[in-house]
Amino acid sequence: MNRPSISRLCWAAAAAGTGLLGLTLVLFGVIALPTASAAGGATSPSTNVPTANAATTALTTAQIQAQNKIAVDTMNEQAMQPKILSDGTKEFDFTASTFQWALYPGKSEEAWGVNQQVPGPVIRVKVGDKVKFVVHNDLPEPTTIHWHGLAVPNDMDGVPDMPEPPISPGGSFTYEFTVTQQMVGTHWYHSHYDDDLQVDSGMNGVIIVDPADSSEQPHYDVDALFALGATKVDGVDAEDVFTIDGKAYPYAPELTVNQGQTVLLRLVNTSGESYHAMTLDGYTLRIVAEDGQPLPDPQSVSVVSIAPSETVDVAFTADQPGDWLFHDTIESNLTNPDDTKDAMGGAETVIHVK
Numbered sequence: 391m392n393r394p395s396i397s398r399l400c401w402a403a404a405a406a407g408t409g410l411l412g413l414t415l416v417l418f419g420v421i422a423l424p425t426a427s428a429a430g431g432a433t434s435p436s437t438n439v440p441t442a443n444a445a446t447t448a449l450t451t452a453q454i455q456a457q458n459k460i461a462v463d464t465m466n467e468q469a470m471q472p473k474i475l476s477d478g479t480k481e482f483d484f485t486a487s488t489f490q491w492a493l494y495p496g497k498s499e500e501a502w503g504v505n506q507q508v509p510g511p512v513i514r515v516k517v518g519d520k521v522k523f524v525v526h527n528d529l530p531e532p533t534t535i536h537w538h539g540l541a542v543p544n545d546m547d548g549v550p551d552m553p554e555p556p557i558s559p560g561g562s563f564t565y566e567f568t569v570t571q572q573m574v575g576t577h578w579y580h581s582h583y584d585d586d587l588q589v590d591s592g593m594n595g596v597i598i599v600d601p602a603d604s605s606e607q608p609h610y611d612v613d614a615l616f617a618l619g620a621t622k623v624d625g626v627d628a629e630d631v632f633t634i635d636g637k638a639y640p641y642a643p644e645l646t647v648n649q650g651q652t653v654l655l656r657l658v659n660t661s662g663e664s665y666h667a668m669t670l671d672g673y674t675l676r677i678v679a680e681d682g683q684p685l686p687d688p689q690s691v692s693v694v695s696i697a698p699s700e701t702v703d704v705a706f707t708a709d710q711p712g713d714w715l716f717h718d719t720i721e722s723n724l725t726n727p728d729d730t731k732d733a734m735g736g737a738e739t740v741i742h743v744k
Contacts, residue, residue: 469514487528494638503592508636510595517602532556536582575682611651620661632723632737642739679703
């Protein structure tokens with residue numbers, strides 16, 4: 391059985407205020423890890439580069455709770471509803487803009503994202519759909535949308551000047567294509583202009599493509615999405631906040647499943663620079679697809695290594711009741727900068743098996 395390190399379990403026990411008893415209960419999946427209270431954050435007005443400072447009243451508790459609900463909806467794959475045009479085309483309206491986004495208690499950043507959320511809206515389409523994405527750019531610099539892993543026409547690919555120029559501030563562009571069989575699976579979209587800044591600031595999202603006939607894909611009782619992200623706060627050069635569905639622990643959404651259910655986790659590395667190496671304590675995971683492509687011989691692993699831009703689908707049967715940590719195994723990805731109240735942070739959450 392895979393369990394957290396003793397040092398990390400001690401952090402959990404201390405945070406729970408239960409000492410050695412808490413350590414034992416967390417170790418055997420009896421109790422969940424604590425959830426901190428909400429707080430806001432601030433941004434630097436002197437630069438366009440997203441930064442974050444100590445807690446302020448920039449975001450109210452209600453706003454933070456609403457943003458955390460967006461993260462839960464992302465995990466649950468609540469997809470954006472398109473406008474259906476007269477010819478059956480599915481039209482999605484995207485607006486790229488800057489906004490304040492809460493990362494964890496006491497820390498927020500000036501995010502750059504789609505439709506005021508990080509990551510952007512989940513898009514779910516199926517083979518044969520004609521789709522149109524109308525993108526409005528309210529950012530302070532040009533941007534694009536690249537459909538990572540989708541073989542779209544070259545002028546719809548979102549690579550600046552190949553051949554289409556990027557979308558200027560205040561401008562708009564419409565991406566149009568027909569969903570093909572090649573596109574089936576878990577993929578993502580992201581800016582391809584000033585990638586290092588814009589992707590880490592939130593200009594990305596997940597697109598899930600289903601086959602035209604749903605019977606062509608395996609059935610799972612639970613289908614959940616964990617977008618693994620990273621961003622830079624306090625003006626640093628390297629990524630220093632690591633997130634799940636746009637939130638660092640303890641704001642990262644928690645998944646609850648019933649004992650005996652089969653579970654599919656769609657893992658997407660939206661980090662611009664960093665690897666993630668994810669594990670679910672107490673469980674072995676089966677890698678069933680990589681970059682949207684099903685594996686003919688699924689691999690059983692304890693740790694799933696995901697490079698930037700990769701997607702990996704993993705599956706397990708929830709046969710061990712308890713509250714289990716789902717977390718990065720890279721130690722530097724498990725703390726929150728300037729957080730003196732909680733030693734745990736970053737890319738981790740809890741999966742509850744009831």
